Amino acid sequence: MRHELALASALSISVLAACAQELTTPDVESARPETLATSQSRSLESSPFNNQIILRGDGSGLVKFREPDDADKIVYLDVKVRHLAPNTEYLLQRAVDTTVDDNCTSSGWLTLGLGLNPKTILTDSRGFGDEALFRNLGATPVGMTFDIHFRVIEAATSAVVLTSDCYQFTVRE
CATH class of the missing domain: 1.20.5 (Single alpha-helices involved in coiled-coils or other helix-helix interfaces)
Structure with a gap:
């Protein structure tokens, strides 16, 4: 048994x-x-159409840079900044370099916002701020690849407080 x-x-x-x-x-x-x-390639997280941009400097930040797979050619920029001056307005800027070599040499800074309208990022009493921005790339040729880097400046003084490394981006079809 x-x-x-x-x-x-x-x-x-x-x-x-x-x-x-x-x-x-x-x-x-x-x-x-x-x-x-x-x-x-179908994932929203896949490069070269989407990036997680890390910002470093006086504080820290992150830009979730997304171009959905649709016909609109709109890039969404979800921005989070931390440990900056409290109750202060900041602006997110980008510069692009069409020589794709992972070396961002451009200093032609464009202030980002809601489409063509610049939008500030306001920090709270702890120095934290979040903002949902977007940029329409309708005039940019499909498939165009470029180096891109970002910075955050204080709106009142234009002092640079955060910067990113160089990233590559390709405009989605």
Whole structure:
């Protein structure tokens, strides 16, 4: 009787282990490189159409730079700044360089906002500020790639308080 019980227990454990292995094993179709590439290119997080821009300096910041896969050619810029002067207005600026070499040399700064209208980022009493900005790229050729970098300036004095590294961006089709 004990032998039968031990055999039944071992068989049950083997069946459970086999089922667990089946559940965690990826199917062949989803593991193919072309399938992975397709799913990644559809993701809003995939480069070169989207970037997480890190801002460093007197405080810190992040710009979620997104161009959805649609016909509108609008870039959304979700900006968060932290540890800056409290109750102060700031502006987000960008400069682009059409020589794509990961070396942002342009100093032609454009203030970003709601379309063509500059919009300030107001910090609260702790020096934290968030703003949802956008820019229409309708006049920019599809497929154009450029180096881009960002900075945050104090609106009243134009003093630079945060800067980014150089990133690459391609206008989505």
